[in-house]
Amino acid sequence: MTSSSSRLARLDLNLLVVLRELLRERNVTRAAARVGVSQPAASAALGRLRRHFDDELLVRRGAGYELSALAHQLVDQVETVCDGIDRLLSTGADFDPATSHHEFTIVMSDYAIAVMGERLAAEAHARAPHVRLNVVLVREALAAGIDRTIRAVDAVVSSATGRFRQPEIRSTLLFRDRWVVVVGRDTVVGDPLTLHDLRDATWVVPYHRDSEFPSVVPVSGQLAALGLRPTVTVRVDSYVAVPFLVASSGHVALMQETMARTMQERLGLRILDPPAPLEPFVERLWWHERLTTDPAHRWFRRIVERAARAL
Known part of the structure; x- marks a missing residue:
């Protein structure tokens, strides 16, 4: 028996499933729920994994856990291994959506x-x-x-x-989807909009970085295509939050039309065409x-x- 075969024989491969969820969740209770075992069983599995790897894997930090340096290295590897095992065991089997728990x-x-x-x-x-x-x-x-x-x-x-x-x-x-400019019902801007209107406006921009413009974020590239370096008054790490931050603030935003329409009546938004054509989202x-x-x-x-x- 080779050394790799010997290691496989000693390790319960069910532990790999627990390990994957522990690395994903960084929480024993949540990992247990995802695997479908009790919290004590997941804790016991973590203990066995710690002994096997001779590493803490999950390191207590305040009220939660962080991944150890070794655990960070294991994240991609365990995903790949579990995917491979799943494909191996399902070879030749059809997927039945009516009964699958995938x-x-x-x-x-x-x-x-x-x-x-x-x-x-x-x-x-x-x-x-x-x-x-x-x-x-x-x-x-x-x-x-x-x-x-x-x-x-x-x-x-x-x-x-x-x-x-x-x-x-x-x-x-x-x-x-189509890009549109969104303002609150009482915000005074031209209709139709001009580039001068937008240069003078204050903006809500998702995922904006002052040090990187334009960035890979789609809104940033579209603003650059209009020749605008916006005066960003509100930056938010969310797309859905943008119309709420525009509605009564006097600011403007560029966003996808489908989402703007879903919020239009509720927030009293005005939806305007950009002053120049933009590539679709x-x-x-x-x-x-x-x-x-x-x-x-x-x-x-x-x-x-x-x-x-x-x-």
């Missing part, structure tokens, strides 16, 4: 959740009542770490940047090539596309 992890912005999340959850539940969705809110640094993220999740909903153009990443078009579904032929993943991609179809 969990799909999808990374989305709050904008994507706002415009298609309801349909996605409804479509998935109607066709696969036992399937679980793990919806992860996108972070500003998604593009910078897309090579790692795409290996750790089932799919990402995002517009394209240069960093998505990697040979192992596949994508399909979901929908297009294009949202795509991205996944790692290893999942392309997987029956469960093919089904999931169809569900996401169906949810986006109305847009």
